[in-house]
Amino acid sequence: MGWYDDHILPHCITLACNTRPVRLQREKIVPQATGDVLEIGFGGGPNLPYYDRRNIRKVWGLEPAAAMRKLAEAPIAASGIDVELIGLPGEEIPLDAASIDTVLVTYTLCTIGDVAATLAGMRRVLRPGGRLLFCEHGSAPDPGVRHWQDKLNSGWGRITGGCNMNRDIPYIIETAGFSIIEDNRMYIPGLRILSYNFWGAAVIR
Numbered sequence: 001m002g003w004y005d006d007h008i009l010p011h012c013i014t015l016a017c018n019t020r021p022v023r024l025q026r027e028k029i030v031p032q033a034t035g036d037v038l039e040i041g042f043g044g045g046p047n048l049p050y051y052d053r054r055n056i057r058k059v060w061g062l063e064p065a066a067a068m069r070k071l072a073e074a075p076i077a078a079s080g081i082d083v084e085l086i087g088l089p090g091e092e093i094p095l096d097a098a099s100i101d102t103v104l105v106t107y108t109l110c111t112i113g114d115v116a117a118t119l120a121g122m123r124r125v126l127r128p129g130g131r132l133l134f135c136e137h138g139s140a141p142d143p144g145v146r147h148w149q150d151k152l153n154s155g156w157g158r159i160t161g162g163c164n165m166n167r168d169i170p171y172i173i174e175t176a177g178f179s180i181i182e183d184n185r186m187y188i189p190g191l192r193i194l195s196y197n198f199w200g201a202a203v204i205r
């Protein structure tokens with residue numbers, strides 16, 4: 001972790017993930033969380049205002065970046081939600097098997113290094129009947145847009161802490177042994193190479 005990653009990047013990510021179109025996406029998915037929740041890639045806590053507090057018991061927030069966890073402290077305190085921050089990556093979920101009702105992941109599957117291991121961990125901790133809620137950006141359906149996503153992906157990753165703009169999110173989720181039971185996708189307002197969104201719910205197959 002260099003100075004840029006510690007001092008500049010967390011604020012850039014927080015700003016980029018707080019545009020109005022992104023906030024509207026959060027509104028669609030986060031309130032569906034119930035019970036014991038595991039949020040992967042908690043960031044600075046941008047989802048906290050969208051939880052339906054009547055339906056959740058506790059949130060475990062997995063966030064490997066210390067700078068992001070620091071940014072999350074004030075929003076957690078203000079939220080009144082019981083949040084336990086865990087300084088580990090998604091590849092190392094430390095919770096018991098079948099202990100979680102909802103896994104929530106927003107704008108993070110693009111960045112995780114070993115996404116297959118992370119999804120395997122999500123499957124392990126979900127209770128029978130539990131759901132994976134996701135809202136992510138990724139691979140666009142238009143060949144012209146996809147061409148530029150593929151071309152710019154590695155440079156983009158270098159300045160964004162490893163974000164990929166061209167991941168096929170539903171394919172990744174399904175390949176990991178989930179069935180997507182609610183499947184939504186569209187461009188949200190913004191740069192087309194970054195704004196094709198996938199959101200919905202998946203269950204263990």
Ligand SMILES: C[S@@+](CC[C@H](N)C(=O)[O-])C[C@H]1O[C@@H](n2cnc3c(N)ncnc32)[C@H](O)[C@@H]1O
Nearest residue numbers: 017041043065068089090106107108111112113
């Ligand atoms: C673009 S931000 C999204 C943050 C938040 N989920 C949101 O919706 O705005 C991606 C987050 O994933 C975190 N991250 C990076 N690698 C990760 C990993 N291997 N496991 C879990 N989170 C990771 C980053 O530190 C960052 O906080």
